[in-house]
Amino acid sequence: MTTATTLATPAMTPLPKLNVVPFVSVDDMMKLVLRVGVERFLTELAAVIEEDFRRWEMFEKCPRIPSHSEEGVIELMPTSDGTLYGFKYVNGHPKNMREGRQTVTAFGVLADVGNGYPMLLSEMTILTALRTAATSALVAKYLARPDARTMAIIGNGAQSEFQAIAFKAICGIDRLRLFDIDRDASEKCRRNLKGHGFEITICASAEEAVEGADIITTVTADKQCATILTDNMVGPGVHINAVGGDCPGKTELHRDILQRSDVFVEYPPQTRIEGEIQQMPADFPVREVWQVMAGRAPGRRSPGDITLFDSVGFAIEDFSALRYVRDKLAETGLFTELDLLADPDEPRDLYGMLLRCKAKL
Amino acid sequence: MTTATTLATPAMTPLPKLNVVPFVSVDDMMKLVLRVGVERFLTELAAVIEEDFRRWEMFEKCPRIPSHSEEGVIELMPTSDGTLYGFKYVNGHPKNMREGRQTVTAFGVLADVGNGYPMLLSEMTILTALRTAATSALVAKYLARPDARTMAIIGNGAQSEFQAIAFKAICGIDRLRLFDIDRDASEKCRRNLKGHGFEITICASAEEAVEGADIITTVTADKQCATILTDNMVGPGVHINAVGGDCPGKTELHRDILQRSDVFVEYPPQTRIEGEIQQMPADFPVREVWQVMAGRAPGRRSPGDITLFDSVGFAIEDFSALRYVRDKLAETGLFTELDLLADPDEPRDLYGMLLRCKAKL
Numbered sequence: 232m233t234t235a236t237t238l239a240t241p242a243m244t245p246l247p248k249l250n251v252v253p254f255v256s257v258d259d260m261m262k263l264v265l266r267v268g269v270e271r272f273l274t275e276l277a278a279v280i281e282e283d284f285r286r287w288e289m290f291e292k293c294p295r296i297p298s299h300s301e302e303g304v305i306e307l308m309p310t311s312d313g314t315l316y317g318f319k320y321v322n323g324h325p326k327n328m329r330e331g332r333q334t335v336t337a338f339g340v341l342a343d344v345g346n347g348y349p350m351l352l353s354e355m356t357i358l359t360a361l362r363t364a365a366t367s368a369l370v371a372k373y374l375a376r377p378d379a380r381t382m383a384i385i386g387n388g389a390q391s392e393f394q395a396i397a398f399k400a401i402c403g404i405d406r407l408r409l410f411d412i413d414r415d416a417s418e419k420c421r422r423n424l425k426g427h428g429f430e431i432t433i434c435a436s437a438e439e440a441v442e443g444a445d446i447i448t449t450v451t452a453d454k455q456c457a458t459i460l461t462d463n464m465v466g467p468g469v470h471i472n473a474v475g476g477d478c479p480g481k482t483e484l485h486r487d488i489l490q491r492s493d494v495f496v497e498y499p500p501q502t503r504i505e506g507e508i509q510q511m512p513a514d515f516p517v518r519e520v521w522q523v524m525a526g527r528a529p530g531r532r533s534p535g536d537i538t539l540f541d542s543v544g545f546a547i548e549d550f551s552a553l554r555y556v557r558d559k560l561a562e563t564g565l566f567t568e569l570d571l572l573a574d575p576d577e578p579r580d581l582y583g584m585l586l587r588c589k590a591k592l
Numbered sequence: 593m594t595t596a597t598t599l600a601t602p603a604m605t606p607l608p609k610l611n612v613v614p615f616v617s618v619d620d621m622m623k624l625v626l627r628v629g630v631e632r633f634l635t636e637l638a639a640v641i642e643e644d645f646r647r648w649e650m651f652e653k654c655p656r657i658p659s660h661s662e663e664g665v666i667e668l669m670p671t672s673d674g675t676l677y678g679f680k681y682v683n684g685h686p687k688n689m690r691e692g693r694q695t696v697t698a699f700g701v702l703a704d705v706g707n708g709y710p711m712l713l714s715e716m717t718i719l720t721a722l723r724t725a726a727t728s729a730l731v732a733k734y735l736a737r738p739d740a741r742t743m744a745i746i747g748n749g750a751q752s753e754f755q756a757i758a759f760k761a762i763c764g765i766d767r768l769r770l771f772d773i774d775r776d777a778s779e780k781c782r783r784n785l786k787g788h789g790f791e792i793t794i795c796a797s798a799e800e801a802v803e804g805a806d807i808i809t810t811v812t813a814d815k816q817c818a819t820i821l822t823d824n825m826v827g828p829g830v831h832i833n834a835v836g837g838d839c840p841g842k843t844e845l846h847r848d849i850l851q852r853s854d855v856f857v858e859y860p861p862q863t864r865i866e867g868e869i870q871q872m873p874a875d876f877p878v879r880e881v882w883q884v885m886a887g888r889a890p891g892r893r894s895p896g897d898i899t900l901f902d903s904v905g906f907a908i909e910d911f912s913a914l915r916y917v918r919d920k921l922a923e924t925g926l927f928t929e930l931d932l933l934a935d936p937d938e939p940r941d942l943y944g945m946l947l948r949c950k951a952k953l
């Protein structure tokens with residue numbers, strides 16, 4: 232009997248609790264973001280997204296799977312890199328705000344491709360706002376003019392502060408021009424951003440907000456074709472970060488702007504259905520942001536170009552976010568254990584587990 | 593000020609905890625099944641499935657969304673009836689058993705189509721075994737000979753006892769003929785079924801098991817084309833409940849049996865990819881079980897017919913199961929509250945929620 236043999240005895244290895252899945256609640260997520268710090272969280276998350284975008288071709292991809300109703304949409308967004316599998320459940324119900332609920336709520340799961348067992352269940356309402364902002368700023372790092380300092384934010388709802396902070400941390404934006412049809416929303420945004428080092432101007436119109444802006448972020452929520460930006464509002468050299476048009480029938484920009492811009496997208500089959508380019512013919516030319524990040528396609532070609540990120544949000548961003556959160560669990564302990572998976576002593580004996588439970592009652 | 597007006601004042605209504613989603617853990621599910629009683633649970637669940645199958649046309653349907661790997665598959669199975677939305681996450685990894693894990697694990701979510709908020713998160717490893725068995729027996733109620741009493745079960749793994757008990761409760765089966773390539777599995781099945789009033793015979797081969805059987809249930813787990821039943825083993829009048837062939841490349845029956853049988857399926861677009869009929873041409877005739885239940889298509893036409901339920905499992909069965917479990921929550925209290933959804937005081941103020949959390953730390 233050698234030591235090696237003894238160590239190899241299965242009985243010596245403590246069995247992992249196969250039934251348990253770590254769960255990051257809303258409360259845990261808030262504590263995690265605060266513990267790490269919002270700016271650092273967004274910067275690190277953007278780095279993970281960038282890493283995953285650069286290996287884009289390794290991922291299994293499909294447009295998200297929507298269930299539309301009159302009032303909104305519920306979507307599933309799965310993807311896999313062959314080692315990990317992730318999906319997000321997310322809804323979009325613009326009328327929710329009037330009932331005191333979130334327009335968008337979400338949760339997600341990361342799983343082990345090798346055995347199919349979930350490895351993490353996490354709230355993703357907050358995490359979606361963070362990954363959307365991190366992606367926006369990451370893309371702008373490649374597309375906006377390097378000297379950009381001023382950003383207009385049109386739509387000052389739940390996502391606006393996250394966008395602002397991500398652009399500050401990743402692109403050095405420190406001047407904000409805010410506009411919302413509800414001035415209270417702009418005031419709320421300014422109040423929440425106090426102490427982050429922004430110079431903030433609240434504007435009376437979208438026209439006023441875009442004046443002198445190097446980057447224009449549109450992040451409104453109505454589920455309808457709207458024209459938040461018209462062609463005359465967009466001058467040369469601007470980068471447009473169009474976040475709000477993310478659903479069939481929901482757009483924010485006038486099509487003339489698209490004609491004049493270099494348009495960048497996440498995953499063309501999805502963006503052509505959901506993004507601003509749903510207004511354009513199916514062969515309207517776009518570049519994929521992962522190709523820009525991987526050095527396979529040009530980003531901004533000259534200071535006078537108008538670049539446009541037609542952001543709809545893609546499953547790989549959620550995958551990156553879940554991967555990032557999971558990497559933080561061990562050091563922070565900010566999770567609880569969820570008894571989600573049946574784990575009978577003998578795997579074929581699911582019914583016997585029920586009988587043993589009965590014996591214990 | 594009338595009473596009606598006073599009652600209508602929002603401040604008088606206690607606000608529901610919008611962040612909380614009821615969670616049914618594995619432990620809660622076992623207690624729920626035991627509290628209700630396995631036979632009653634299966635019978636009531638079959639009634640809910642029958643109700644949903646009869647209103648089949650109201651549902652949004654798509655084949656499940658698979659992510660295949662060398663070792664197995666992870667699938668999402670969504671559906672909606674326009675009022676409720678449900679989906680299941682489920683994996684299938686045959687090699688898991690050898691590592692002490694379940695071949696199939698699952699969990700699911702029921703949500704409100706009107707606002708997109710999840711209403712229930714539940715374990716579904718146990719629940720899937722229950723809904724599969726309930727569906728099998730429900731379908732057999734329409735297709736097997738009314739005088740059927742003897743069932744062969746080929747494959748005596750995790751699902752076998754659930755199948756047996758469902759067929760007893762719903763179809764009056766009280767004689768079982770068990771076969772598994774591993775006799776221990778058959779012994780386990782017999783042991784677990786003690787006290788349920790079955791006359792049980794363990795057989796040395798599949799050929800022996802099907803002798804005198806009115807119903808043949810095949811429920812094996814290998815992810816490969818296998819021939820559990822050959823043509824000569826199936827006599828006139830038999831109902832075949834083919835549960836195990838549920839994946840591209842995974843079948844259990846010789847194609848000659850399909851040629852001689854009236855074949856019934858859940859959702860043809862999915863079954864043609866995953867079921868026994870993946871061996872047949874794309875126009876191979878099948879009948880849909882919902883149509884039989886709704887009186888729109890004939891079931892068994894004569895005592896000598898061979899009927900075959902090519903079961904692969906469809907999203908509506910999981911939807912029914914989640915609906916059934918949810919209806920039991922209030923009376924049993926067998927759930928915990930999960931802090932899954934961000935619920936800021938002011939819905940547009942997600943970032944402010946983070947700031948207020950900071951102030952409380």
